[in-house]
Amino acid sequence: MSARRMRPEAAGPPMRRLRPLLLAAAAALAPLALRAEEKPLRVSLNTELQVLDPIVTSINATRVFAYMVYDTLVGIDSAGRYHPQMLEGWEVSEDRLTWRFRLREGLEFSDGTPVTAEDCVASIRRWAKREALGRLMLDAAEGFEVVDARSFVLKLNRPFAFVAEALGKPGHTIPVIMPARLANLPADKAVPEVVGSGPLLFRQASWRPGDRAVFERNPRYRPRAEPADGLAGGKAMKLDRIELISMPDQATRVAALQAGELDMLEIVPFHFIPLLQRNRGITIASQRGVEQMVSILNINHLQPPFNDIRMRRALQAAIEQPDVMAALGLPAGMSMECRSIYMCDAPLSSDAGTELYKGSGIERARALLKEGGYKGEPVVFLHAESSALLNPIGLVMADQLKRAGFNVDLRTSDYATVAQKRLSRAPTEAGGWSVVPIVWNGIDLINPLANPGVSYNCSDFNPGWYCDGESKALLAQVAETADPAAQKAIAAKLQAAFHRNVNYVLGGQFSAPAAYRSELSGVVPFAFPIFWNIARK
Template identity: 35%
Template structure:
């Protein structure tokens, strides 16, 4: 038996070595002017307007730029453009800064930016409300355009400077004129990196080269604002076949950066002399699950509430994180620690209450309709939640059908509005960064305008009325009152089911320096030595 165990151990080591070799065949050994990174998943969805997936967003920040940025003090700052507001707050004049070029060498113009804003606003939950308040968008000349508002609102600058999940990235007019219902097929931006199309292997490898024509701002880098100075020649994102492979690759100096370290593997890298472990997003994230409101059984409010009662946050957080230093339960859809924190519904979403869930299912006459849950298997930060949710729902009396797939497939499936029996879904879980979740516009999950809303498509007119009221609010006290009303509506209607908050550690080689703390992973500012 001992001999057999040794044989199995040896075979496992050989298999792991082969997997590592296969993964690294996509990229050379880490070089001084190349940063090789393992991100949370492989990249397949490329259009940052079509998808809210973080991988797509991170890709967007590599090659595109935004008119405005957000700094570490949550202040909106000029990025591609400066602005001037009229005395009545109803007209904003934007002036593009000098030196802006698309990656194909053409100058960035006002027409490009106007087309980009319009396409973004068709999909984005902030942009959709903003456009109801816009009277006109007018090109003045090649470098100047104006946005006229029907009424003053802070939503214009907040929308154009938003961090995530669907930032207002600027694209050439010919690309931005692609209908927002269709993905773009050309990936040209004006940002600090260029996408290398010839090296792209969907789901496996992405290569970005420094854009030598990019002219950074002069201010210090701060989140998505300030100088986006690229100090390396190239960044490569490589996907690896399992969670252990990148850990071994980092320890062996074969890669430079792991975006998310699985919590159970943290001890392997925490005490390594050549590795630094750091939480780059100091505010952290919140995880949640989302119902499909279009189809049975979750087109029934009582059944949504039953599911929310069934799932306990502590169960999810223990499975996902384990170490309580990195997590805490929280009922607030706008985030615990954020100004709009509210704990309404904590009795529904924090503890598991299987008996209450069973009672609600009986009251709703649940007929055993299967619940299709999407489970991504390749992201440590997302693979545990569906398992815990499915187990809790089964205990409450739901019939559960767990569908496993990689995260990029889940991201693609999210927009599928077909009935679950025809290939659709009932539940998926994900997470969002707290830096963008503190208000009803940055928080993508709140919008409830039916099929125009984010995946799940809740239709709650009262929520939309409150969001518009928030956009018109004059002070923080009024906004606080509105978000308290929103918290109640969101929980009562099952728009989103919070599962708690957590911090995500990254790990990187000590050859890297000046890695920028930020709620989104960025590769400008960082430097790499050859020792």
């Protein structure tokens, strides 16, 4: 069966100051020491792993976890193209209303049971209850039919142009395949077991949140024959053991990497980049376009003051991207102004709607607040001090809002606390929030139906809860449009609606590169860490 590929439309501290940190890092990791010959790959993520179900959260650490232990039917490569992954391939009828899928032979879950078409259908249905793109696909569908243990059919009532893209969506809510007995459980609660068919096994019994998570090569996993490329191709594990190490202090992480006690950092604290660039034992990954990230100010549309579009427009005017990007302290060429919701230097890059920013700035924001009758309502600003990205971004954005005249109530805590509070729909006086800085991976923004800036329109599962009538019709149009030029035109209209309704505020585009020991080979470049294909030289 053949696969029909769809078209996606500042200097660091001197070494004498690092020596105590090196010693501290070594002491912290000493209890984790293994025999030298085992050489596990030790990785520090930007945020801690806390949630083990990628259907109930969009936290990036859970996404990294998901691709370690689960697999997906379709995989996206580093250029944004979609390929069969668990699937042998798919066929599409001439009227594009019938999609026939067939699984690769010999796929097994980590509990030894075979992966079946029934598992796939149940998993897709569970995912679609939480994911905007999945919901749109099933809204266009008559339903699924299980043909045999390895084959199933999706029948549509009307054309839907992004079936392959939906099944290969890399985030935020990922269509991972799990056994039907787990996929049939409620989608709003984490499953009680981790049973996947991915390249690694999670040793849950030894998991110590806030300390480490251990993974071992899955002997049942059968990688594809093609070379690894992003989340597509052969996910061949060349190392037997991966450890995710929790290490909140940024300087300690860097010291541990230099000492060889860590092998990889998901994101290098930016002011350490020049220091690490001078170290021949460390490689800094390069990023461009959709491999980069974008800074976002998440707005609560439900609660005052930002349930009023006039206040959102004042907020939009107050955020000045050059100052936000300067706060990161990145070397020249690693950040840029960008107001495209699809990223700049990317396939759908557009300036649609950006005329609204003409003359924006602190003075314009003050004028808009006055015109809108702002009465000094508190703006509860959730600030994640423990995040290398969100801490500096948040401090600058909070200052910009204060200078514009907003009554900012800065609530500083660790990232996990911020992530939990962001789910609250309560009024600010009852524990709710007004704004919170977040970041998006560019790889998640290339498809308008998966782009969180517009695709979660009027969704109950999207913190911020924006809802725009114009976008509803545009999303329906792009879902049925197979022509790439027409898709791009509608995507531009969606971007204009995003800016006009102020769904979020963009803070700038930047590289957030990984760093790893240069003794590692085969590191697959991607927007977030993936561990197959890696070996030691």
